Amino acid sequence: MKCRGFSLMSGGLDSQLAVKVLERAGAYIEAICFSTPFFSADGAKKAASALGVKLHIIDFTDDEIKLLENPPHGFGGAMNPCIDCHATMIKRAGEMMQRDGFDFVATGEVMGQRPMSQNKQALGVVAKSSGLVGRLIRPLSALLLEPTIPESEGKLDREKLLDISGRCRERQIALAKEFGIIDYPSPAGGCKLTEEGYSRKLKDLKDHEGLGERKLVEILSVARRFRLPGFSSVILGRDKNENALLKEFPVGLKLAPVNCPGPTAIIPELKSQEDFNIALRLVGAYSKADRLEGDISIRAGEELYSIKRNLDRTEFKDYQIC
Numbered sequence: 001m002k003c004r005g006f007s008l009m010s011g012g013l014d015s016q017l018a019v020k021v022l023e024r025a026g027a028y029i030e031a032i033c034f035s036t037p038f039f040s041a042d043g044a045k046k047a048a049s050a051l052g053v054k055l056h057i058i059d060f061t062d063d064e065i066k067l068l069e070n071p072p073h074g075f076g077g078a079m080n081p082c083i084d085c086h087a088t089m090i091k092r093a094g095e096m097m098q099r100d101g102f103d104f105v106a107t108g109e110v111m112g113q114r115p116m117s118q119n120k121q122a123l124g125v126v127a128k129s130s131g132l133v134g135r136l137i138r139p140l141s142a143l144l145l146e147p148t149i150p151e152s153e154g155k156l157d158r159e160k161l162l163d164i165s166g167r168c169r170e171r172q173i174a175l176a177k178e179f180g181i182i183d184y185p186s187p188a189g190g191c192k193l194t195e196e197g198y199s200r201k202l203k204d205l206k207d208h209e210g211l212g213e214r215k216l217v218e219i220l221s222v223a224r225r226f227r228l229p230g231f232s233s234v235i236l237g238r239d240k241n242e243n244a245l246l247k248e249f250p251v252g253l254k255l256a257p258v259n260c261p262g263p264t265a266i267i268p269e270l271k272s273q274e275d276f277n278i279a280l281r282l283v284g285a286y287s288k289a290d291r292l293e294g295d296i297s298i299r300a301g302e303e304l305y306s307i308k309r310n311l312d313r314t315e316f317k318d319y320q321i322c
């Protein structure tokens with residue numbers, strides 16, 4: 001029987017090449033990708049279908065939220081707990097390997113591509129902390145690392161594995177041509193946790209409402225955010241689509257103008273009367289009330305409130321997070 005492995009698949013070129021190199025070395029490969037509100041499985045789906053490999057999509061949200069609460073190795077430049085996130089993904093893949101009787105887990109990591117996280121020592125640390133020593137294969141750099149168990153047992157042809165290192169992408173581009181891989185995204189990007197603006201919103205949510213309500217995490221990428229003096233948060237729609245989404249949102253107090261067009265807003269947890277009054281003025285200021293003769297009428301929950309027309313938004317600038 002063929003040696004069988006799970007290969008982590010992001011959809012990027014290196015993860016696609018890892019599959020091809022392992023297949024050439026004699027393995028049967030199934031791919032694994034992880035899905036959360038912070039990164040999607042779309043790239044992996046597309047790549048797995050083009051490569052013709054079975055793809056397992058794992059909901060990684062609970063794992064990621066736990067790491068965001070308290071990442072043992074801290075965050076990268078934004079709210080990205082990369083070291084622990086990567087190690088936990090490998091650990092989950094290792095559990096699947098054991099459960100299904102597969103022989104190894106593989107990744108498309110290249111030694112030296114990211115000097116901090118992909119040097120020889122760091123790759124060894126991940127193998128150890130995930131409990132996969134001897135069963136974690138990096139086919140693109142395997143010849144620069146100790147042989148793994150499937151290689152030593154001759155189940156995987158080590159001579160067909162590669163010795164790529166460093167940041168230069170020339171060899172990967174040449175291999176992509178050789179394997180007929182034409183569709184792959186640029187190496188960076190795809191994870192919102194590495195984006196500064198998104199991370200600001202996430203940190204604000206973590207510091208105030210917390211990350212326990214998944215619905216609030218899921219809508220972090222939409223709408224303007226404000227944190228008011230009493231620490232209530234206002235999520236304010238920016239366009240028709242966002243307003244429609246917030247209108248159906250199941251959590252919090254909903255506000256929207258009723259006698260002129262304007263945004264839908266959500267207050268997940270109202271903390272003070274002063275915050276409520278500011279939120280009413282905020283919705284009013286972002287409404288299209290220039291043609292309105294009298295006051296703006298705003299529905300908040302089941303009640304109607306009337307506020308003076310005021311198109312000046314500068315009052316709210318200091319409260320805006322993103």
Ligand code: SF4
Nearest residue numbers: 080081082085086191
């Ligand atoms: S970039 Fe995002 S998905 Fe990738 S390891 Fe870092 S936190 Fe995890």
